[in-house]
Amino acid sequence: MEIPFTKMHGLGNNYIYIDLFSIQLHESWFSPIAKAVANVNTGIGSDGLIIIHPSKNANLGMRIFNRDGSEGQSCGNGLRCTARYAYDHFIVDDANFTIETRAGIVQAHIKENVNGIGDITINMGKPLLLRKDIPMIGKGDDVVIGEDFTLDEEKVKITALFMGNPNAVIFVDDLQNVPLAKWGPLIEGDPRFPNRVNVEFVEIVNEREIKVAVWERGSGATQACGTGACAAVVASVMNGHIGRNQQIDVHLPGGKLQISWSGSNDVWMTGPATYIAKGTFTFDM
Numbered sequence: 325m326e327i328p329f330t331k332m333h334g335l336g337n338n339y340i341y342i343d344l345f346s347i348q349l350h351e352s353w354f355s356p357i358a359k360a361v362a363n364v365n366t367g368i369g370s371d372g373l374i375i376i377h378p379s380k381n382a383n384l385g386m387r388i389f390n391r392d393g394s395e396g397q398s399c400g401n402g403l404r405c406t407a408r409y410a411y412d413h414f415i416v417d418d419a420n421f422t423i424e425t426r427a428g429i430v431q432a433h434i435k436e437n438v439n440g441i442g443d444i445t446i447n448m449g450k451p452l453l454l455r456k457d458i459p460m461i462g463k464g465d466d467v468v469i470g471e472d473f474t475l476d477e478e479k480v481k482i483t484a485l486f487m488g489n490p491n492a493v494i495f496v497d498d499l500q501n502v503p504l505a506k507w508g509p510l511i512e513g514d515p516r517f518p519n520r521v522n523v524e525f526v527e528i529v530n531e532r533e534i535k536v537a538v539w540e541r542g543s544g545a546t547q548a549c550g551t552g553a554c555a556a557v558v559a560s561v562m563n564g565h566i567g568r569n570q571q572i573d574v575h576l577p578g579g580k581l582q583i584s585w586s587g588s589n590d591v592w593m594t595g596p597a598t599y600i601a602k603g604t605f606t607f608d609m
């Protein structure tokens with residue numbers, strides 16, 4: 325079967341987008357398609373697949389599948405790309421609209437300027453801080469702040485929260501020295517996280533700037549992760565490293581996002597969304 329697709333990225337976090345406003349596809353195909361298209365040798369090559377679909381509860385809906393075919397609940401970079409796609413393809417006709425994800429409904433806002441579409445802002449909703457909502461197994465406090473975590477022979481401290489997806493945040497002095505490809509999969513698959521977890525290593529630059537490296541559940545190292553960047557800001561506030569209600573520059577390998585959190589309410593994320601290619605790919609079950 326020939327399936328039309330668009331490839332887009334947000335700060336290098338790239339997905340194949342399939343638009344179910346214009347074609348129909350059986351739901352049981354989503355996960356196998358994700359694995360097939362993500363493969364750089366036998367597919368197109370991507371961090372996964374995003375399905376843009378009609379929704380009864382919002383202006384449109386979005387589902388995200390990782391490289392390994394597993395489904396995530398939300399995707400920050402994917403939401404900005406989905407928002408841009410929906411606006412450009414007249415799925416919505418207003419610059420403010422809602423998108424349903426598996427983690428709830430978010431609000432998108434498109435900024436147009438003289439050069440066309442500018443940055444896109446998403447109200448990502450409230451983080452869930454309780455251990456049971458992450459979910460993370462453990463006996464400690466209900467909120468997981470700087471909890472001791474043994475990895476191989478090393479000891480790290482984890483702050484964990486649910487920000488559309490489960491996230492584990494570890495503060496480090498120097499991101500350059502983090503063994504991402506070793507620690508990332510160990511934490512992702514640790515039995516204390518029954519649904520697995522996205523892992524963010526965070527270096528605090530100053531009160532307004534942080535640097536983040538990400539290991540994504542189901543996809544591995546990526547250039548950027550929107551929900552992960554939001555989780556990194558929330559964790560930085562929870563640990564008193566940065567203030568509330570401030571616009572924080574989050575530097576990821578693929579570029580910069582601007583994120584703010586009041587300390588109790590919604591998390592706001594602003595950043596770009598970019599087209600890469602359009603075409604059709606061949607897929608046979």
Ligand SMILES: N[C@H](CCC[C@H](N)C(=O)O)C(=O)O
Binds near residue numbers: 394397399541542
């Ligand atoms: N890259 C995405 C998150 C994907 C989440 C996925 N890795 C999972 O939790 O299963 C983002 O920009 O937020």
